Amino acid sequence: MKRTEIARIFADMEHFDGQDVTVCGWTRTIRDMKNFGFIELNDGSCFKSIQVVFEEGSLENYKEIAKQNVGAALIVQGKVVLTPQAKQPLEIKAASIQVEGPSAPEYPLQKKRHGVEFLRTVAHLRPRTNLFSAAFRVRSVAAFSIHEFFQNRGFVYVHTPIITASDCEGAGEMFRVTTLDPENAPRLENGQIDYSQDFFGKPASLTVSGQLNAENFAMAFGNVYTFGPTFRAENSNTQRHAAEFWMIEPEMAFCDLAGDMDVAEDMIKYVIRTVLERCPQEMDFFNSFVDKGLLERLQHVASADFGRVTYTEAVEILKQHNDKFDFKVEWGTDLQTEHERFLTEQVYKRPVFVTDYPKEIKAFYMRLNDDGKTVAATDCLVPGIGEIIGGSQREERLDVLEARIQELGMNPQDYWWYLDLRRYGSCKHAGFGLGFERMVMYLTGISNIRDVLPHPRTVGSADF
């Protein structure tokens, strides 16, 4: 038996017309019309199922097949026939059907619409539904397109570490990683835990960002990017937060904030265009069943020039509309999602980079502007979601960076290697971070992060 994937048949219908093929897949529906029947068979190679027609006259196990449940795995051998006058473009007339694995009547995914809440309880089965089949194929294509984008530009992919012993990334609460027996951890004489006996000889955590490590590599390769999992131990049970999620963090030497934004804009456009091109059926599905304006919005973003505005200018604009906001805007406050969406949706009607935020609301490593008050940071805001990317030019001046570390009460010794980069051939450089799940949500219109993660980890939940 040589298996033919259903995607290949749909991709080259003329070629397969009249050909004998063997397809292997799972029944989405099965209809018994007494002496003939129809099966919608899906093999996961593409979004669409293929229609199989089976007849009592030509199938000796007709009765066995006719009583199969939804979800059964079948091996179908038969002839491809184009059906230009029918709803589906072709069908397979079965010469033989073999049950590879039956499905039980209590199969949780019956032929009806299930709520996403229920489907999260069967995360091992939900990729067999249209919604999740589309979501996770788009996720895969988007991930690859990000690799393509950076590799085609000569960026080096760096696997930055997941376990970190430096508690100093400062981007949120961290998970502890340990091999000590929690019931009976070794103690020092003063009663404290003896971390010298832990696996790494000191306390360790799960990373919240690969950026500082990526900078090490940018100072050697020029242009690098990360793409890996990151973690937040925050007790926030929202639609947009997960404890484990994937991030892309490019880092570019000899690059300033303007160059940083250029790359971010090009990347977003590349990912959108690639997904629209390679996943047309999935994107049509999302546009029809999840978010009616999706395709129009994405096509607009892919072709629009992104706006650029300083934080100070943005605050001036927003203050004129403070009556519309729950949180009133004034210089020095962080922008909330309501403000971000107002800017990108109402004022600019396209994506916009806000730049040069007050240093107090941004991270220590961002480059201090000449005004002494703001840093060369940028957030990219997109219609329908708000912030999708955060980036900055990094502080490359040793004395300024050391002063900032002191000012924030952090310990410069914890950053000895990061400071070394400023001692030996320091240079202007910049980078940004894209939360991958947020990008997939944006691409699909799916509003809950749990539904774009294959097996989501959130507060109180690490099933499967």
Added chain:
Amino acid sequence: MKRTEIARIFADMEHFDGQDVTVCGWTRTIRDMKNFGFIELNDGSCFKSIQVVFEEGSLENYKEIAKQNVGAALIVQGKVVLTPQAKQPLEIKAASIQVEGPSAPEYPLQKKRHGVEFLRTVAHLRPRTNLFSAAFRVRSVAAFSIHEFFQNRGFVYVHTPIITASDCEGAGEMFRVTTLDPENAPRLENGQIDYSQDFFGKPASLTVSGQLNAENFAMAFGNVYTFGPTFRAENSNTQRHAAEFWMIEPEMAFCDLAGDMDVAEDMIKYVIRTVLERCPQEMDFFNSFVDKGLLERLQHVASADFGRVTYTEAVEILKQHNDKFDFKVEWGTDLQTEHERFLTEQVYKRPVFVTDYPKEIKAFYMRLNDDGKTVAATDCLVPGIGEIIGGSQREERLDVLEARIQELGMNPQDYWWYLDLRRYGSCKHAGFGLGFERMVMYLTGISNIRDVLPHPRTVGSADF
């Protein structure tokens, strides 16, 4: 200033001949010949450095430049001149040189060969050396080529979870992940830790394999693969073990062990060919300075048909040479590296798949063969290293799998969702795991896993 990457100049020398360019990079060497000098400038865009010639007559800051230390970041503007009679194919005649960031005299990477042990203590700087520049570019190209290989075949990339609450993958010791305060963890009345107050409401760990999760997706998409970090908390301080490493785990529905081996063989060949093609300078470097037989060996593997032999046949062959081995071989024992290398290097003189191992030495999910004694497992052995891939056809029969789980004293309840896959449309399927670092070691000839990991995590070491 529009920066030109050095890789572009080398890639299109005729085009750049006579052109004015601006290049930005770091000095690898600098030689002052009194009124002119030479700089080897490397910008990380390619392995090679470019030669910059600077003259006192045409450079007003000649003295400043001549006294720069190794590692300084420079911005060089000048004309490209082909030098067909010289050692290097071209050079840049500097019209201006600007010091972007000086380097200190104590810069650890001086112009001499440093040992890899020393370089591990400066992991933030070592990618600036030839060895690590080559290693980490090959790593990046190999990673991308794996994505290419699977995406071109329609495989869906799945991000399987890093944090897992199922303690049941059974592939080694695990790191605990927690947000409980270790100094003062909440306790139940009986004195045990109260994990209901931990982040996930129960004990959690770092994954040792994404396979079981990948199977969920293979039963929907047919062909899927993972590529992500995995963890082992084993206290083994060897050249081949790290606590954190990356794995590739494809999983294929309607695929048996023979098909599994076909994909593994094609993948290895694709990665080797891609790296040889895209990293010729790096591979020449490894062949000259790390492992003299490297190129020949890789070219052989990329073109040879891999052998296939059952474990039982392999044991018969090896037993005839038991006098050569520290560990004597007999049926039922696991093969050691010495046996694996003997088979692939002496007997087959090419890569070889060993199949159908005794069930006692393999994992619970591998498919039981009709003999009742062996399972449909395979290890792929390659000359120079031994095992590089382990795979198997998975047990798709619910009753056989449940019996095996019981037999091993494991709890079937822990596997409810994995068993569900056998209840609803089960099918023949197979997959394998490739340890990515082992592949990079094989590609580069580098013998210590610490030297192919950007920031290695091993027993007692999680620096940077």
